[in-house]
Amino acid sequence: MTALTATASPMRYPDAGSRTLMTRRAWWLVVLNVLIPGSPQVLAGNRRLGRFGLGTTLALWALVVVLAGLWFFARTVVYSIFSNSITLWVIAAVLLFYAVTWVILSLDTLRLVRFVRTAPSARAWIAALTVALMVGLSGSAAYGAYLATTASGFLSSVFQAGPSVPPIDGKYNILLLGGDAGPDRDGLRPDSISVVSVDANTGRAVMIGLPRDLENAPFSPGPMADKYPQGYGYDDTCDVDVCQLNSIYTEVELKSPDMYPDAAKNGSQPGIEAMRDVAEGITGLPIQYYVLIDMQGFSDLIDALGGVDITVTERVPLGGDEDLNGVAEWFEPGKQHMDGYHATWYARSRHGTSDYDRMARQRQLQDAVLKQFNPTNVLAKFQGIAAAGAQVVKTDIPQSMLGYFVDLASKTKEIPVTNVEMVPPTVDPTDPDYGVIQAMVKAAVFPPSPTPSAE
Template sequence: MTRRAWWLVGLNILVPGSAQMLAGNRKLGRFGVGATFTLWAVIVLGVVLYFVWPTGVYTIATTSITLWVVAAVLLFYAVLWVILTLDTLRLTRIVKTLPSARAAIAGLATVAMVLFAGGAGYAAYLATTAGSFVGDVFSAAPPEPPVDGRYNIMLLGADAGPDREGLRPDSITVVSIDAATGEATMIGLPRNLEYVPFAPGPLADKYPNGYGADDGCEVDVCYLNSVYTEVELMSPDMYPNAIADGSQPGIEAMRDAVSGVTGLTIQYYVLIEMQGFIDLVDSLGGVDVTVENAVPIHTDETFTEVSEWIGPGVVHLDGWHALWYARSRHDTTDYDRMERQHQLQEAILEQSNPANVLSKFQAVAAAGARLVETDIPQSTLGLFVELATKTKELPITRIELTPAMDVDPEYPDYDYIHQLVADATVVATPEE
């Protein structure tokens, strides 16, 4: 009876349902074995597809409906493994086994049940969390095709505060990604660019010679980042379909402005709320950066009193300190801030490995839902995940449209800027 018990428990671990087929309810056993073989077949098929058609696997794994289906299936298997294990323990007739073996037999069966059923339950929990995140953040709109072989995404780091009316983008970046290789170019745009040209549309009609070039604009200063505020607060009717399309009038105005500055077609945007940025960094356990020159944290709104300094040297930053590192204005320039912001972006990308994201997945997903607003559709997530795996293996080209690259924000030469961007985003052609 002891050997029989060990065999039944072992079979239940190797092929759930087989113990019932040998010594119990064969109908339940056939159902358990069939479910087990089905799961194995799905796993093998998934592995094969991953190597043959990875984009399809990524797409399936990043669709909210699919994630909820996966969660339901995993919960089914968790319950099935609990039922089969408890029934297997009944079949062992453990009271008829050797007293010295009873605890080990029951312990092995229990540990296996906790590992299998508990693992499936936890995976279902992750799938539901991911499904909620994908559904809350990403749109159901149809995907946009690449333009000239590239996807161009506008990243806006926005901040709303008591010292300003509405929300104003303080960090403006375009990430241009080669649709075939994943090679990425990051283009940093100073928020104080003047006389901004616009892509064809309502703002180009209103400001044909550049933003504020003729008779000024409707806000205090006619900078690039003022475009959002003007349209969102003063002229939202310029973009009447923005909200229905999953965007905002101010966002669409910034899209036209950034496209006019860079000469690129902007397919998608990502708006990052800087206060939510704190939660994201904290959820990842902080971020490490190398600080060349100490950066102050201020105690007042005039940015003159300093409470503490960040750096110099390698510093581990929590969310609050990371936000200060990105925003500090004391004895610094907008171009220094741009450099620090891009440094943080790259550090977070490099340090967001699967281990720390999975271990804190709920917090990361919750922070992301509060942090990010975007019009990237769910149907393109698989493609972008695949491209991201390629991008991470390649050096990122960075262009800062600052005086260091002979760009004068007060009197910018936009033909020159267009050429800079074009040279940096040429899609490489295969060698003959």
């Protein structure tokens, strides 16, 4: 090696007799390995390995730039990429590839450092920093791969494979059911029944609450409309003990599931399809999708989230009978942080308040849980959340629509939600006027355009 060569390429041909120079060179190699993986090998080691490392680094940078561009100009595409189970497996494979690549490049960088030539006082620090950065980069990539595979499993277990459907009259209408499969019940019964109508362009949402004790509810055309042409429970006629709105699910599931033979094939259940038909009949809105939330399973999900913050507005008993005997404890008014057990009891408590209060508490709990779904919380507790969520949520929303709905939901958060509650004194559940109800829904979902003021 000539002096000219050593001067021209101090990284590859350093003066090994100078500890100061070798120490400085070692720090540069470690830093370059983090900033531009592959560059230490190109400068001081195996150039073939270095070119491979640089190629993978440049490919990663290009991918990040593309994703950043999509985030600012086509955010729905990003949401769609990260809400597809197959794509998530591809992402996991790519992240594992980079995790292994960074380990190989980091270990090779340690070899190129040539510790015995560096200052003794710097050796431990150089090694510690290199290992820490290697573990940080590779560990983060490996953890990202783990999250991707977990998310893929969650999406596959909850969401169906199916084509996207267009909005109807510019709206997506979704049936929300809060199911209560308590130990004292024969099957699940939806105690919280709502229809949310979302404008497909602006994200403006209207939440329509349907009391579970509505009587004589009409159905949209279908098998239940044929069976109950004058409404469900008309003249006290039905196949279960109580002929009210939330009994429809139980009746169809237990007595006549053959009325909806294609329900399972379409990612639904006969009882859910009957509830869809009655919700359409009540509101006059076509309903594209449903979401069923099992309130009994909510406890695990809430614990996985680390609890929820709820503002209690009135005293609510935990346990006890109709006369409030045997109450274990009380939920006192004020802000409270509740674990899963207490939160679900708060939402399901039956005594001391009305059914309409109970409906409101269930929606309050659902809103509180949604607020807990922030990126930091979800990433930190993703495994538990995904495991619990798969047991709590059932829906026929296809994976192909998830990206669109996530983007639409971000718009909805910026606009106040319009609530339409079919409760007394506006609506008498025992003698409802469904013409009035549909007029209320139409006015809320399709508000008249403001008339320009005359100048």
